[in-house]
Amino acid sequence: NQVHTLIAKFSQKLANFLYPYVEVRFMEYIGDYSRTNEAFTSIELYLTSKSTNQAKKLQGEYVKKSLVLKMDESQEFHDVFEGIKVVWCLKTIVSNTNRVTFYPADDKRYYLLTFHRKDRDFVARTYLNHVMEEGKNIGLSKRQRKLYTNCTGDSDKRGKWSHVIFEHPSSFETIAMDSRKKKEIIDDLVTFSKAKEFYAKIGKPWKRGYLLYGPPGTGKSSLVAAIANFLKYDIYDIELTNVKTNAELRKLLIGITSKSVVVIEDIDCSLDLTGQRKTDSVNEKEKEEKKDVVAASLQAASGEGENKNKMSNVTLSGLLNFIDGIWSASTGERLIIFTTNYVEKLDQALIRRGRMDMHIELSYCGFDGFKMLAKNYLSIESHPLFDTVRCLLEETNVTPADVAENLMPKVANEDVETSLKRLIQALRTSKEEAEMKDKKEDGTNGEEEAEDAKEKEA
Ligand SMILES: Nc1ncnc2c1ncn2[C@@H]1O[C@H](COP(=O)(O)OP(=O)(O)OP(=O)(O)O)[C@@H](O)[C@H]1O
Numbered sequence: 001n002q003v004h005t006l007i008a009k010f011s012q013k014l015a016n017f018l019y020p021y022v023e024v025r026f027m028e029y030i031g032d033y034s035r036t037n038e039a040f041t042s043i044e045l046y047l048t049s050k051s052t053n054q055a056k057k058l059q060g061e062y063v064k065k066s067l068v069l070k071m072d073e074s075q076e077f078h079d080v081f082e083g084i085k086v087v088w089c090l091k092t093i094v095s096n097t098n099r100v101t102f103y104p105a106d107d108k109r110y111y112l113l114t115f116h117r118k119d120r121d122f123v124a125r126t127y128l129n130h131v132m133e134e135g136k137n138i139g140l141s142k143r144q145r146k147l148y149t150n151c152t153g154d155s156d157k158r159g160k161w162s163h164v165i166f167e168h169p170s171s172f173e174t175i176a177m178d179s180r181k182k183k184e185i186i187d188d189l190v191t192f193s194k195a196k197e198f199y200a201k202i203g204k205p206w207k208r209g210y211l212l213y214g215p216p217g218t219g220k221s222s223l224v225a226a227i228a229n230f231l232k233y234d235i236y237d238i239e240l241t242n243v244k245t246n247a248e249l250r251k252l253l254i255g256i257t258s259k260s261v262v263v264i265e266d267i268d269c270s271l272d273l274t275g276q277r278k279t280d281s282v283n284e285k286e287k288e289e290k291k292d293v294v295a296a297s298l299q300a301a302s303g304e305g306e307n308k309n310k311m312s313n314v315t316l317s318g319l320l321n322f323i324d325g326i327w328s329a330s331t332g333e334r335l336i337i338f339t340t341n342y343v344e345k346l347d348q349a350l351i352r353r354g355r356m357d358m359h360i361e362l363s364y365c366g367f368d369g370f371k372m373l374a375k376n377y378l379s380i381e382s383h384p385l386f387d388t389v390r391c392l393l394e395e396t397n398v399t400p401a402d403v404a405e406n407l408m409p410k411v412a413n414e415d416v417e418t419s420l421k422r423l424i425q426a427l428r429t430s431k432e433e434a435e436m437k438d439k440k441e442d443g444t445n446g447e448e449e450a451e452d453a454k455e456k457e458a
């Protein structure tokens with residue numbers, strides 16, 4: 001017995017001496033093909049992003065409309081992280097049973113990680129965490145993003161989200177706005193998306209609120225899409241009028257996943273949220289009565305009792321809780337964006353700093369914005385007619401949507417000058433109309449003043 005243990009001990013030592021490496025396997029499936037191993041997926045994404053310029057044998061796959069090159073089987077990939085070297089290899093255990101299964105092959109794939117045993121602690125604590133984190137991030141940025149809505153018209157789906165694939169071409173390059181303001185927004189978004197530890201440190205949920213306001217056609221909706229594209233987030237577009245109660249709003253909130261932009265468009269017209277948080281009982285009663293009248297008239301119009309249920313009872317307090325109540329912390333990384341045409345109509349509580357952290361005004365098109373549009377629509381950065389456009393833009397208010405419409409080619413191969421001339425003409429017309437309106441108003445004001453003076457005399 002003693003000899004036996006001695007031999008075992010020495011042979012172990014000899015083996016360690018000759019092969020001082022540790023191996024870790026990450027199987028593709030856990031258990032009996034029941035569950036994908038998330039670690040395997042993260043490693044695959046991490047290696048795919050890093051190994052394509054190192055491995056000599058690759059596999060091509062068509063994933064979500066683009067070609068992806070992956071490391072082929074039995075190819076080794078040498079990774080160096082903070083001075084520590086490890087080797088990755090994709091291997092397969094070929095099954096020798098002739099069983100027919102539901103799965104295409106019974107072979108089991110796994111990633112084999114090999115490293116020196118002196119690095120065991122570092123690999124287990126730091127390196128593998130790094131790989132998992134990187135892999136997850138790559139997965140998130142490559143995923144097919146979704147646009148969710150609660151507005152389906154299907155009463156069974158109350159309080160639930162339904163979605164379509166989100167594909168909006170808007171980006172910060174295509175949005176025309178003051179370049180300083182644009183940079184400020186981009187910087188803010190980047191800081192926010194990297195501030196996980198900071199938010200944990202200061203004890204705040206990881207979320208941020210933006211209020212976008214300005215006249216119609218100034219790019220509020222386009223900016224929301226650009227922000228979502230920039231951060232690679234999903235969008236949850238809430239139609240408040242379709243939410244019946246505060247409880248339903250909370251249910252929707254719980255259904256929101258991390259890395260998302262929650263949008264409430266035209267918040268000023270969504271609901272009657274302009275009043276004070278605590279309305280006195282008389283007001284409450286009046287409101288109730290009003291609702292009953294409207295509901296009754298709706299009912300009468302369609303001859304159905306169901307319409308009574310369509311009134312939304314979401315209150316301002318319910319919405320405030322939705323934004324930053326205790327429940328709101330449970331969804332993780334999130335942006336809340338309100339858009340409105342009339343910022344002055346909104347309750348101060350709803351848009352105070354801390355709730356809506358950044359107030360962004362999108363206003364009429366300036367020369368900076370025009371140059372951006374000209375670059376995108378006409379592919380020009382300067383033109384002799386630019387000076388005329390600049391003068392006219394300073395004198396009149398037109399929205400970027402109007403400018404964009406005039407720069408849009410009306411016939412195939414239209415030349416740049418024709419488009420610019422059309423824009424200049426439109427700007428002149430708009431300027432003249434504004435002047436006429438001013439004159440009219442002055443005229444009526446003058447008449448009123450004269451009447452006032454007459455009354456006084458009398
Ligand atoms: N700042 C902008 N930069 C580039 N294009 C713009 C801009 N503003 C408006 N547009 C163009 O005008 C169209 C309408 O813009 P958008 O829907 O974003 O306006 P909005 O501010 O959301 O208007 P509303 O208040 O009516 O919802 C867009 O499709 C876009 O092509």
Ligand SMILES: [Mg+2]
Pocket residue numbers: 220221222265339
């Ligand atoms: Mg809009």
